[in-house]
Amino acid sequence: MNYIDYASKSAFQRTIFKTIQGFKNLPKNIGNGIIFLGKAILGFLLGIVFGIKNYFLRFIRGDFATKISFVIMGFGNIVRGQIIKGILLLAIEFSYILFMINFGWGYLQMFPTLGLIQQKSGLAECNILVNGDNSMHILLYSVMTILISIAVFFIYVASTKMAYKVETDVKEGRKPASFISEFRDLFDKRYHTTLLTYPIVMISVFLIIPLIFMILIAFTNFDSNHQPQAYLFQWVGTQNFHDILGGNPLKAYTFKKLTEWTFVWAIIATFSNYILGMILALMINKKGIKCKSLFRTMFVLTIAVPQFVTLLFMNQMLQDTGIVNTLLQSYGITHAPIQFLDKVNSILPKATVLIVNLWVGIPYTILITSGILMNIPEELYESARIDGASPFKTFTKITLPYMLFVTTPYLITQFVGNLNNFNVIYLLTNGGPATANYYQAGQTDLLVTWLFKLTTVDSNFKLAATIGIIVFIICAAFTLITFNMSKSARNEEEFS
Amino acid sequence: MIKSYKARRIISNTLIYIFLSVLCIIWVLPIADLIMTSFRATGGVAPVYLIPQDWTLNNYIELFTNNDTTFNYLHCFTNTLFVACCSCVLSTFSVLMVSYTFSRLRFKTRKFFINIGMILGMFPGFMTMIAIYYLLKAMNLDGRLVSLIICYSATAGLGYLISKGFFDTIPRALDEAATIDGATKNQIFWKIILPMSKPIVIYTILTSFIGPWCDFIFIGFIIGPNHPENFTIAYMLLQMVNSENINTQYLYFCAGSVLIAVPITLLFLKLQKFYVEGVTGGAVKG
Numbered sequence: 001m002n003y004i005d006y007a008s009k010s011a012f013q014r015t016i017f018k019t020i021q022g023f024k025n026l027p028k029n030i031g032n033g034i035i036f037l038g039k040a041i042l043g044f045l046l047g048i049v050f051g052i053k054n055y056f057l058r059f060i061r062g063d064f065a066t067k068i069s070f071v072i073m074g075f076g077n078i079v080r081g082q083i084i085k086g087i088l089l090l091a092i093e094f095s096y097i098l099f100m101i102n103f104g105w106g107y108l109q110m111f112p113t114l115g116l117i118q119q120k121s122g123l124a125e126c127n128i129l130v131n132g133d134n135s136m137h138i139l140l141y142s143v144m145t146i147l148i149s150i151a152v153f154f155i156y157v158a159s160t161k162m163a164y165k166v167e168t169d170v171k172e173g174r175k176p177a178s179f180i181s182e183f184r185d186l187f188d189k190r191y192h193t194t195l196l197t198y199p200i201v202m203i204s205v206f207l208i209i210p211l212i213f214m215i216l217i218a219f220t221n222f223d224s225n226h227q228p229q230a231y232l233f234q235w236v237g238t239q240n241f242h243d244i245l246g247g248n249p250l251k252a253y254t255f256k257k258l259t260e261w262t263f264v265w266a267i268i269a270t271f272s273n274y275i276l277g278m279i280l281a282l283m284i285n286k287k288g289i290k291c292k293s294l295f296r297t298m299f300v301l302t303i304a305v306p307q308f309v310t311l312l313f314m315n316q317m318l319q320d321t322g323i324v325n326t327l328l329q330s331y332g333i334t335h336a337p338i339q340f341l342d343k344v345n346s347i348l349p350k351a352t353v354l355i356v357n358l359w360v361g362i363p364y365t366i367l368i369t370s371g372i373l374m375n376i377p378e379e380l381y382e383s384a385r386i387d388g389a390s391p392f393k394t395f396t397k398i399t400l401p402y403m404l405f406v407t408t409p410y411l412i413t414q415f416v417g418n419l420n421n422f423n424v425i426y427l428l429t430n431g432g433p434a435t436a437n438y439y440q441a442g443q444t445d446l447l448v449t450w451l452f453k454l455t456t457v458d459s460n461f462k463l464a465a466t467i468g469i470i471v472f473i474i475c476a477a478f479t480l481i482t483f484n485m486s487k488s489a490r491n492e493e494e495f496s
Numbered sequence: 497m498i499k500s501y502k503a504r505r506i507i508s509n510t511l512i513y514i515f516l517s518v519l520c521i522i523w524v525l526p527i528a529d530l531i532m533t534s535f536r537a538t539g540g541v542a543p544v545y546l547i548p549q550d551w552t553l554n555n556y557i558e559l560f561t562n563n564d565t566t567f568n569y570l571h572c573f574t575n576t577l578f579v580a581c582c583s584c585v586l587s588t589f590s591v592l593m594v595s596y597t598f599s600r601l602r603f604k605t606r607k608f609f610i611n612i613g614m615i616l617g618m619f620p621g622f623m624t625m626i627a628i629y630y631l632l633k634a635m636n637l638d639g640r641l642v643s644l645i646i647c648y649s650a651t652a653g654l655g656y657l658i659s660k661g662f663f664d665t666i667p668r669a670l671d672e673a674a675t676i677d678g679a680t681k682n683q684i685f686w687k688i689i690l691p692m693s694k695p696i697v698i699y700t701i702l703t704s705f706i707g708p709w710c711d712f713i714f715i716g717f718i719i720g721p722n723h724p725e726n727f728t729i730a731y732m733l734l735q736m737v738n739s740e741n742i743n744t745q746y747l748y749f750c751a752g753s754v755l756i757a758v759p760i761t762l763l764f765l766k767l768q769k770f771y772v773e774g775v776t777g778g779a780v781k782g
Contacts (some may be wrong), residue, residue: 315737
């Protein structure tokens with residue numbers, strides 16, 4: 001399609017065209033992504049090859065002191081005057097060896113089996129508790145040991161580089177950098193090391209180790225029947241994924257149903273909030289309406305009050321004996337309480353959650369879109385009015401396409417956010433109404449709240465980890481599509 | 497013709513006024529009901545009237561003067577304040593440090609770290625909760641407030657996007673001028689970038705301060721119901737409305753909620769501009 005054709009289309013058709021184009025480009029972009037990934041992997045492998053080559057070259061070219069530093073870290077630095085640095089490196093090596101002997105190696109050895117000796121409580125016979133292996137500790141500490149080993153390995157390679165560098169410095173007649181000057185570099189040339197150390201250490205310990213641990217859990221049978229200390233758990237390969245995708249009818253059915261509902265929820269919640277919120281924002285910002293800021297503040301108030309307060313309170317209001325039902329009954333509108341939140345096998349709880357979500361979400365849309373709406377050129381509306389367009393027509397032909405164009409990335413982030421919308425479901429219905437057709441889940445549960453329930457109520461960690469991985473894959477896919485679409489949008493902007 | 501146009505406009509505006517007012521009432525009603533309930537003297541969980549029949553301040557007074565070990569509001573308040581202050585300092589520094597590094601410093605592994613950060617952000621947050629719990633237990637920290645501070649601040653560095661976007665808008669020429677004058681990267685960070693980014697610094701401080709007041713998930717795992725001396729406000733309120741306690745604690749729950757909602761609401765109303773900029777900043781740029 002050339003530019004003339006494109007320009008002659010209406011704004012709405014352009015948006016559709018762009019969306020289709022985005023999906024059409026998907027295979028191409030995925031292909032590019034794979035090529036990019038291949039290149040990255042190739043680069044990575046080449047890097048390793050060169051790293052090994054340089055490592056041996058350093059060893060061959062280095063003199064005696066440098067060669068010794070390949071075994072005793074920091075030796076070369078100490079000999080050539082960088083004493084503090086050398087001692088630090090030596091201390092790292094020494095403490096790593098101590099750590100491995102006393103702690104790491106033992107756990108690492110049991111990593112392939114996750115422990116063999118089960119705890120025996122011979123209470124009846126002799127009152128002795130034979131301590132068995134604790135599979136969970138083995139897994140957790142093995143992951144920790146592996147990560148520490150990787151970190152120490154990088155320090156080791158860097159230390160050989162340092163030893164070689166100080167040797168060449170001395171050979172070529174330069175003075176080896178003093179400790180103070182290197183320390184100063186940490187605040188200038190190597191400032192990124194200083195700034196990133198604390199965040200990276202914290203993220204590694206409290207996010208990466210737990211994450212790797214949980215990903216590995218998905219390949220074991222760690223659940224309430226295999227709780228450590230008393231029982232062992234083992235590797236089971238991809239059994240859990242197999243279960244959830246059809247191997248175990250109950251779990252597979254639950255997973256299928258909840259995934260469907262998660263997507264239905266995310267789509268309806270995102271678009272209803274978006275469109276209704278925008279209409280409200282338009283009304284508030286309409287010419288001739290006074291008290292704009294008063295109206296806006298009234299709506300925004302609901303964002304400001306912490307969600308757990310309002311949603312817990314809503315939950316109380318909508319109970320069978322809550323204020324809504326008592327008022328309805330006392331005015332004689334209904335005779336029996338309406339089960340807003342826990343009517344089994346009915347669409348009512350789902351509808352309630354969606355409507356309450358409107359109450360939560362519309363103010364966000366008003367807040368976000370107000371500014372953008374006021375940026376739409378007034379002439380567009382004026383000329384539409386002169387041509388006799390109805391307000392509805394102006395909305396679908398001018399406002400919506402313009403807004404979709406500007407806020408598509410926001411919309412997709414919102415969609416991914418709704419896929420993982422924990423607060424509304426958990427606080428309002430807690431996933432209920434419960435049903436025996438589902439495995440440990442209720443009819444309004446999303447995948448994330450199911451994950452949470454499996455962890456807290458059922459202690460079914462293997463399944464929770466499996467679902468976590470699947471949720472990750474879904475989110476990653478949508479983020480990739482966002483990236484893809486916004487890229488195509490950007491290209492299009494360049495085009496016109 | 498003009499007259500009819502004017503008349504039509506008046507009618508449509510009136511309709512919009514009515515519509516907006518009705519919606520405003522619907523939107524404000526739950527909050528108003530919450531506030532009114534907190535001043536109600538009698539009536540249990542759900543009386544048949546909306547406006548309390550007798551007003552009282554007793555719920556608030558009782559909240560502060562009861563000797564209940566589980567629901568000691570003042571104690572929970574100081575706990576939360578302590579946790580919020582500590583984790584606010586730590587997370588603000590992490591966020592600003594990471595965003596400055598990614599925005600201004602260029603080094604070999606920069607792209608790699610940014611990609612890793614993006615991937616880590618896509619895992620559901622509480623997937624790792626159980627592992628964090630056992631990790632803290634291994635460090636002998638479970639059930640203590642320190643572990644909460646660690647939980648809230650440890651991964652804060654990943655939320656660098658908004659402030660990085662802000663730092664990106666500060667002209668690089670300033671950095672270059674300072675470098676020519678002999679400033680180190682450290683001095684540029686403290687003396688040029690930070691003073692110029694006051695709004696984003698305030699935004700970061702306040703969002704990380706509000707976090708611990710609203711969290712009820714992590715604390716349930718890490719402190720748990722067995723350590724009432726280390727409850728935070730949010731968790732205490734959640735405990736108040738579980739099925740065992742709701743009949744006795746409901747009015748206090750409302751009073752307690754109002755008390756913490758007021759400061760957070762005021763902060764948010766002050767900060768909404770930054771919030772909008774933070775969210776749409778990325779969106780408008782595409």
